[in-house]
Amino acid sequence: MPLRFSSCTFGYRRKHPVLRDLDCDLPTGRTVFLGPNGAGKSTVLGLGASALLPVSGRVGYRRMRTDDRRTLREYRRRVAWMPQHLTTVPGLTARDQVAYAGWLKGMSRAEAWDGALDALRRVEMDESADRRVTELSGGQQRRVGVAEALVHGAEVLLLDEPTVGMDPRQRQVFHEVLGALPADVHVVLSTHDTADLDEVYDNVLVLQAGCLVFGGTVREFLTHAEPGAAPGRRANSAYHSLTSGIER
Amino acid sequence: MNLSRSLKTSPVRWLALPVLAVALFYLTTGMRSLEVGYGGYAVYGATRALAITTGTLAALSAWEAGRLRAGQVWRRTSARGRITVAFGALRPVLLLTAVVDVTALSLAAVHAGAVPHFADLPMILALGVVQIAFLVVGFGVGCVVPRALAAPLVLIAVTLWLVLPPTLETPWVRYLTGVPTDAPTLTDTWDPAVLLAPPLLAAGAALAVVALAVAGRSRLLRVGIAATVLVGAAVPAQALVADAGYEAPTVPRTSAQTCSGEAPRICVPGELSGSLPTLRAAAEQTLPALAQAGIETPTSIENASVDAELGERAWRIHLDPPVTRQRAINAIATALIPRAPECTDLPDGFGVPSSGPLRIWLLRAAGVSEERAARSGSAQARQTAAEVRTTSREDQLRWVRGQMELLSSCDPEVLTEAAR
Numbered sequence: 207m208p209l210r211f212s213s214c215t216f217g218y219r220r221k222h223p224v225l226r227d228l229d230c231d232l233p234t235g236r237t238v239f240l241g242p243n244g245a246g247k248s249t250v251l252g253l254g255a256s257a258l259l260p261v262s263g264r265v266g267y268r269r270m271r272t273d274d275r276r277t278l279r280e281y282r283r284r285v286a287w288m289p290q291h292l293t294t295v296p297g298l299t300a301r302d303q304v305a306y307a308g309w310l311k312g313m314s315r316a317e318a319w320d321g322a323l324d325a326l327r328r329v330e331m332d333e334s335a336d337r338r339v340t341e342l343s344g345g346q347q348r349r350v351g352v353a354e355a356l357v358h359g360a361e362v363l364l365l366d367e368p369t370v371g372m373d374p375r376q377r378q379v380f381h382e383v384l385g386a387l388p389a390d391v392h393v394v395l396s397t398h399d400t401a402d403l404d405e406v407y408d409n410v411l412v413l414q415a416g417c418l419v420f421g422g423t424v425r426e427f428l429t430h431a432e433p434g435a436a437p438g439r440r441a442n443s444a445y446h447s448l449t450s451g452i453e454r
Numbered sequence: 455m456n457l458s459r460s461l462k463t464s465p466v467r468w469l470a471l472p473v474l475a476v477a478l479f480y481l482t483t484g485m486r487s488l489e490v491g492y493g494g495y496a497v498y499g500a501t502r503a504l505a506i507t508t509g510t511l512a513a514l515s516a517w518e519a520g521r522l523r524a525g526q527v528w529r530r531t532s533a534r535g536r537i538t539v540a541f542g543a544l545r546p547v548l549l550l551t552a553v554v555d556v557t558a559l560s561l562a563a564v565h566a567g568a569v570p571h572f573a574d575l576p577m578i579l580a581l582g583v584v585q586i587a588f589l590v591v592g593f594g595v596g597c598v599v600p601r602a603l604a605a606p607l608v609l610i611a612v613t614l615w616l617v618l619p620p621t622l623e624t625p626w627v628r629y630l631t632g633v634p635t636d637a638p639t640l641t642d643t644w645d646p647a648v649l650l651a652p653p654l655l656a657a658g659a660a661l662a663v664v665a666l667a668v669a670g671r672s673r674l675l676r677v678g679i680a681a682t683v684l685v686g687a688a689v690p691a692q693a694l695v696a697d698a699g700y701e702a703p704t705v706p707r708t709s710a711q712t713c714s715g716e717a718p719r720i721c722v723p724g725e726l727s728g729s730l731p732t733l734r735a736a737a738e739q740t741l742p743a744l745a746q747a748g749i750e751t752p753t754s755i756e757n758a759s760v761d762a763e764l765g766e767r768a769w770r771i772h773l774d775p776p777v778t779r780q781r782a783i784n785a786i787a788t789a790l791i792p793r794a795p796e797c798t799d800l801p802d803g804f805g806v807p808s809s810g811p812l813r814i815w816l817l818r819a820a821g822v823s824e825e826r827a828a829r830s831g832s833a834q835a836r837q838t839a840a841e842v843r844t845t846s847r848e849d850q851l852r853w854v855r856g857q858m859e860l861l862s863s864c865d866p867e868v869l870t871e872a873a874r
Contacts, residue, residue, distance in 0.1 A: 255531045282533040295525030297463040302455055309542070312533040315456050 208232050208392070209254050209285070209362055214263035216249060224249050225416045227263070232362075232394050233421070235408035236384060239396040240445055245413040247396040248290050251364045254394070255287030267362065283312045286360035290367050290396075292351045294339040300326060300350050301335040307354035318357065325353035328386070330379050344371035352380065363387075365395035381406050400441035404428065412448050420448050457545055466514055466546040473510050473550065477503045477558050482565065491567020492725045494574040494638035494707075500562035501581045504555060505633040508585050509613035511551050512592035516608040518543045519593040520601020528597070536668050540593060551585055568725060573709040577634060577644055580653045584632035587656030588612050594663035629695040629702070630655055636702040640723040641759040641772070645703035651694040658687020706759035718769075719754040726757065729777035733757075736782035740820045744787065747819035748851045755786060760793055780826070787820035788813050788830075790858065797864035807869065810835030812857040815842055815850075 208231040217223035224246045232254060241247050252258040253265050256272035267285060270277035294303055301322045308318030308325075326332045329349040334342060339350055348371055355363050369377045377399070384393060384406060394411075403410070403424055410427040412420035420427060427448075428440050435443035461467050481503035485495070522528065522543055532539060559578065563569050570578070592608040599607065619628040620635055628635055632652030638644055662680040669679045713721040714730050718737060722729060733755070741751050752769040756762070764770055769789035773781060791809050810831030817827035818839065828836050842853050860868060 257529065257531050279533045282531045285531070287531050293524070293526040295527065296521050298525075302459060302463060305455055305459075307530075309455070310527070310530060310532040310534055310539065319456070319459075 208234055209267045209394075210265070211250070211253070212264050212266070214253060214260040214265060216253060216258060216260045223261070223416070225253075225260075228416070228418065230411075230418050230421060232392070232411070233409040234392045235389075236406060237392070237394045237409040237411060238400075238403060238407045239394055239411045239413065240398075240400070241396075241413035242449060246416045247413050248366050249416075250413065251287065251366050251394065251396060252289070254362075255285055255364050256282055257287060257289070279312070283358065284360055285362045285364065286311070286355040286358065288351045288355040288363075288365040288368055290370075292347055294347070294350075296340070298339060299336050300331060300339055300342065300353075303339050303350060304353045304357050308357040311358035311360070313358050321357045321359075322353070325357040326350070328356060328383055329353050330376075345373060345376050348372060349376065349380075352383070356383070361391060363391065363393045363395075365393065367396055367398070369397060369399060400445060401438075403441040412445065414449050457549070460542075461546050461549075464514075464546040465517060466550050469510065469514065470550050470553070473507050474554055474557060476510075477507045477554050478561060480506050481558055481562055485562065485565045492640055492723070493563070493566070493568045493570030494577075494643055496559065496562040496566035496568060497570050497574045497577050498634050498637040499565060500555075500559040501578055501632075501634055503558050503562070504581060504585065505616045505631075506613075507554055508588055508616060509609045509611075511547060511554075511585065512588040512612045513605040513609035514547045514550070515544060515589040515592035516596035516599075516604040517601050518547060519596025520599075520604055523597055523601070537664070540667075544589060544593060547589060551589070555582065555585075571710050571724070573643065573707070574638070576646065576649050577638075580649050581632045583653035584656040587653070587660035590660035590663050594666065597667070625700045626692070626695040626698045629698050630691060632656065634702065638704070638707065640725055640774070641707055641757065642704040642761070643707040645705050647694045648698060648703050651691040654687050654694070655691035658684050658691070661687070704759075704761070706762035708758070708762060711756075711758070713754075718752045720756075721754060722757040722773075726773075726775060726777060729773075729775070729782070732777050732779055733782050733786070736779060736786055740783050740786045743821040744816070744819055748847055749790070749816075749819065749854075752789075755789065783820065783822060784817065784830070787816045787822065790816065792858055792862045795862055795864050799864065807860050808832075808835060809857075809861055811838035811842070812854065812861070814839035815854065818843060 210231050211228050214225055214228040215223050216225045228250070239247050239251070249258065253260060253272070256265070256278060259273060265272045267281060270281040270284070272278060272281060295306065298306065301319075304322035304325055305315075305318040308321050309315055313321060323332060323335055326335050329352050331346065331349050331353060334346060339347060342350065348368060352365070352368055355365060369380055372380065381402065387393065407424055410420065410422065410424055411418060420430070427444050429444070430447045431440040431443035432447065455463070481499055484502055485499040519540075522539070527539065528536070559570070592612070595608050596604040616631050616633050619631050620633075622628070629648050630651055634644065662684040665680040665683055666676050669676045707723065710724040711721050712724045712727040712730070713719055715734055718741070720730060720733050720737065722733065737755060745751050750767065752767050754765060754768045755771060756764055756768055757771050757773050758764065760770070760772070762770075769786070771785040771789050773785045791812055794806060808831075814827050814831045814835055817830060818824065831839070842850055845853070863869060
């Protein structure tokens, strides 16, 4: 069952909505979220994570809704979120940070502590588990952020530009982590990196100026590419053809 | 994180020893040695020491809140409630608070020579509530102000609040802080109404901070609820202490009395129960002699507060340790002398009549030697008492009754007549 947006309107300022009447179901499987800067991708992911509340409309997953206090905690246990701008609690090591994230998501302290090392191992950060997060590089910190999203075994992962600052090897590891996730764990991530689109992801969403201009499988997305586009550039071509005709 | 991991990442581990050292230093230098210890004095010493450390503990709380703020924890999609998250962050500070409190109270009990009686505990419970409230308020400040600023701000503000009010000319303010200004005695303890005011005010402030954090989604609603809670606590708290003067209001300490014997029954604070045989022996020597002089024997003799209501034909004595035979005799013999009344309507120019002649007469009637009795009054008082003792038994008793009425009177005519 997908994460559903029903007639969602949201704006950071009252008279300037970023999203207007958004109706969509985030697909199951591995979904990549594309769109230019300022299109509203982070906002959609934030709404899906319940970090933001729509001004009107609702966001729901299964029978839970982000505007329903009775189901909000369970919703948050099942939906993980990695924001675009990561922050760390001062003084914590990587393992402390991931364990704390797991505890915030409802894990017991013991489970979160053990789970943190496992999550760091999956993103190949276990050797840095005892290092302070502030001492790590930007790419390493994002891997810790991914581990925070993985630690509590969520059913839906919403990842906002998780591979920013990662080198190719780290991105490869990240893609392997995605591939190793169970089939019933659904991932939606935003990125500007369209390489290996068809090898890693099942679905594509394209957002432009707060409106969904495309939603479908990767194959359907690639049909929008220019006929003469080179094989490695078809995703870029499809993206440009979908977004270039829309005026903000 | 479990508690040990929390401690490893918290500044509490650096400050624990200094905080303990300050508390214990203040405690040991601020408490005097007592002949006989009593638990209320231990509580007094401990609470004064703990008041000094509360500012630091509140500042630590602000610092921990600041760490959460820096990590933007409140913006995360947490499945745990805000109060749970806050409590988790405060565990190291709460642990330090508990360690400091227990250590200070234990050392104070050793210093005072007595474990606090159950009836003495309300004062330390009141300060405990005040401490927790300041931790909450400090945490609230740390949630909105950068921790490098919040921690020193909270340290200074809380310490000033606890230390400054006794220096102000408005006396009732000092009773809102929770820091005792006077130690309780064996016979008098703190007024419960005054004990209630500080935790009431502090709890109101803490709940207001909690309301600002969790009471609904509307900011206006949260502010309204917080303001209502704070005012709802501050107004009754102030009302409880509004009439308090520079001396701390007290009530008789009756719960810890120990009594023995009959005819008369002798009651003392529990801490002085060892003095009962001495008092019994003194009564057996003194009362028959006074009876022979015409003074009616009491049904009970009580070492009790001047504010305690005693039964009919009960005599009140006030005897601090050490309770020697001679001191006991003196106290029992002079128990009938009334307490000087507070004559607030008396015009200026009226002097307080001296109880010296009556005191010396009673001591002599009780069989105390002339030499010992002479130490209790001036030369004039000795002369007066001596002259009275030369009169008939009936005249002496009439004089005694007259002296007791005079010493209890606020009537200007009576005082003027006596002065002639």
